[in-house]
Amino acid sequence: MDEPSSHRSPEGGGAGRFLLAAAIVLMLVAVAGATTWWMYSREPADPTAGPAPAASASQCPDADLVVAAAPEIAPVVQAAARTFNDDPSDKCGPIEVVAEEPAVTASASVKYDVWIPSSSAWVALAGVRGASYKVESEPLARTPVVIAGPTSLTDQIAPGGKTSWAKITAGAAKGQIPAVTMADPQTSTIGMLSVYAVNKAMARTTPDAGIAQLRALTLRSRLTDATSDPAQLMARLATEWNNSSVVSSIGVFPTTEQQLKAYQAGNHTLKLDGATPVDGLVEADYPFAIAHNNRDADLTQRLRAAITKPALTRAGFRTTASPNAMPLTGEPQQLLASAALWSGYKSLTTQVLLLIDASGSMNQKITAPGGRSTTRAALLRESGGIAAELFAEDTSVGMWFFGQPTPSSPAHVEAVPFGPITGAVKDATRREALGAAMAGYRAADNSGTPLYQTVLDGVAEMRPKVRQGAVTLVVVLTDGVDGESTFKMSQPQFMQKLAEQQDPNRPVPVLAVGYGPDVDMKALNDMSAATGGKAFAATNPADLSSAIAKAFLAAHAPR
Template sequence: MDEPNSHRSPDGGGVGRFLLAAAIVLMLVAVAGATTWWMYSREPAPTAGPAPAASASQCPDADLVVAAAPEIAPVVQAAARTFDDDSSDKCGPIEVIAEEPSVTAASSVKYDVWIPSSSKWVDLAGTRGAAYDIDGEPLAHSPIVLAAPSTLADQIAKGGQASWAKLTAGVAAGQIPAVTMADAQTTTVGMLSVYAVNRAMARTTPDAGIAQLRALTLRSRLTDAAANPAKLMTRIAEDWNTNSVTAGIGVFPTTEQQLKAYQAGKHTVQLKGAPPVDGLVDADYPFAIAHNNRDAELTKRLRAAITKTSLTGAGFRTSPTPNAMPVIAEPQELLASSTMWAGYKNLTTQVLLLIDASGSMNQKITAPGGRTTTRAALLRQSGGIAAELFAEDTSVGMWFFGQPTPASPAHVEAVSFGPITGAVKGKTRREALGAAMAGYKAADNSGTPLYQSVLDGVDEMRPKVQQGAVTLVVVLTDGVDGESTFTMTQAEFMQKLTAGQDPNRPVPVLAVGYGPDVDMKALNDMSNATGGKAFAATNPADLSSAIAKAFLAAHAPR
């Protein structure tokens, strides 16, 4: 073990490098689960709030060094002081360092004892070689709840219960002014909330891809996805204007303990909270002992000194929350979800959607859940949900391409291009997109003028390119270019596409290949030539996941 005076917190950059290196998958974890519970109660007010993280050991001669999550650190520090022989000496045999679990998990420092705010941090540290064993049951628990100013709380919680699915629907419909979330990579609240959102959305549909799209709908509406929970509470406490807090922060997840600590402060802006019953998770506080712990007997005595009375007095529970779902994801899967969530960028986007309306879209397929449907019907369902993903600063238009007769054009405009919030025949453009997808039909025996439609789409969007915005063409097709008067060879198409490129006005093509007959080589070539990317949904049941991947690519850092 390192010498005591080497116990210090690493820099935040190391945390990010560790977490990003550990996460290699971009897919959301979506596993169905069921929970019920009621939360908002008037339990005894806590005495402890978040403590500042220590940057280095202050007691080099300590016999035992303990790292504890900041919110539980005061309770652990109080227990450690019972071992002090000299009350005038600030250092006793046990030093307690208040440190965020993400920092400890990424650190090369090995503390004698570690009390993070989730057992998952111990698993994550283990993937990096940090050797801790969890001793017995967790010391404490605190469920993740959805909190909001009192003026908004009744809107998100009926009968003392909230729902991730209802929250998502409310924010998508513009009924909830703002949703804020803690950083999913560096905070327990953020990491567990992302897991809970995925589980909640998986309960709404047997289609994992659609569940992913619904989770992304919430992510695309977050006002802030990297808030610091302690600073968030401080900001609310210092803001005397309830309306500004509601508009700027709105609804946010936090732990029950943190909410109680805030409520005990009798602040001007009052907060209430309720559990999301469709995705209830517990922040648990394990007592983890390092393999090279230096004093097993003192460690045992410290655990005994952390009493249930002291924990409940600080706002914690000392037994698991009823009906809280287990966090069963493997460490890498959990980090993959968090990394995707954190890596999503809110970008001003201009996008033209090109949707295949050729006859092959009427082929029958087996949809998720086992029902028989058609490619077109599955696209109507997935596309309607995808229309909710676009943020308020998006401009969008949609074409259907196909040639049912030799005299037909290569494509028709289903929704004119313009701001998503703009008006189209008495509806918002978002509503018009949803209506157009609901009415989408493919004509039997219609040809597939794929190449001409892509060329026209890129030409249409190039003049719209502007600084500070991402301009894209997104094409979805289930076949190959052919059976139309616009048919051309791939070589001819690529020559025209390449010749039309303007490095100063780039228009990447994101292509989704749908079904087993799609020409993925053609889609990859057109995407690579324009700086875009292609995604395959060879199994039609994977359509929604492919759309989600394309949406993520459109909002990835460039």
């Protein structure tokens, strides 16, 4: 540990959050950014009242022990610390308690004698950066993550007091829930635990990891706010309960049982209820983590004993584990990988043309995840149907199928005309039309693959649609190489034509998904690189869904 002076909060603020260098490489890095320090006043407070007003800096430079605690449990810890003061009216004593968000503590240079974060995962994450804390016994407290919202909504999503992440995702995708908001998983324990639970819940629905990720991303694509703090949301609902636009824009959101109880104890006009998701129950726990060179071991143990179970229960916490709570992964990088993918998704206005290979090779037999026998086309129908749910409400989309079953056939046919995802196509929405088109997708036997001509036509089709404030893309999925059609051309010819089409003022990136062992990945990489896009390989056809998920993430990455 640093010298005693290093236990003070540094003036000015410093490092802020964990990120991954890239979604594919699971590397943990700390990125410099603005830091907010949450502090409580030193005046006595009711532990059920929640966070006290913020203080500007440490006021107790002579403390023998410095403790960092998550803001919601800090009042309980602070009350226990004051029992060691000789003068109860003295704001300072032998123990100083700093209320600080765990993400700040985990990434900051300041180290503490004792750390009580809102999840044991933060201790492991801090260990990756070299901070050494040991946890010798069970957590002090626990509180499960619940889905909360106004009673009118929770009656809908949690009949009988039970809900699920799958139900929330389906309700959001179908517009049955006005809004879903969540906290940032890279800076918030509730966000981190919720994203972990969503991914685990979706993994239970299918043996295909790619499809599970697509289903998780469906919820992410429907969030009205992905960086909301649950405590701040509840504060808004308490004061703006009569503003229907505020209430509907918040909708339902994950929080902890402890935070929800604190709101309910306030007897606010707008009533909130909550339920734990049965398909992904996770809980915040509060470990008592001791620094390896803690300055006062005796005082540390006395403090732990002074934090009593009745005090924690009065503050709304549980002191035993929740039945059926899922254990968190033992690898902190895995936890952060899910958080980084989720946070890296950007809600962007998108215009996309989907080009789907309908050549004869799509009818080849494959072994799908779980061992079942199917065809490439059948697996695409399954994956594509789920992918149709991913597009946000401000997306405009169209879809072509390409293949040439006879010499007189065109290179491609329009399966869904381009337009707003919420717009009408005959008697259905465009999203419904996409789903129906994918469900009816069939590949013609012995059909050629006019890949290059279709990409050229697709880019030409989308270029006039480029507009400021929107990302315009062509997404192509193919399982083979350009050939066996009257539109066949060499790769040099294609690349020259593609280069002649380029307009730096109106870029149309191509995102290419190569599907199966016969695909020409060099051609896909070259066309994507030439247009500022990316290519993704699913050499094993069973990996198709994962490749589609990567392409979807790339489409929503900031540019």
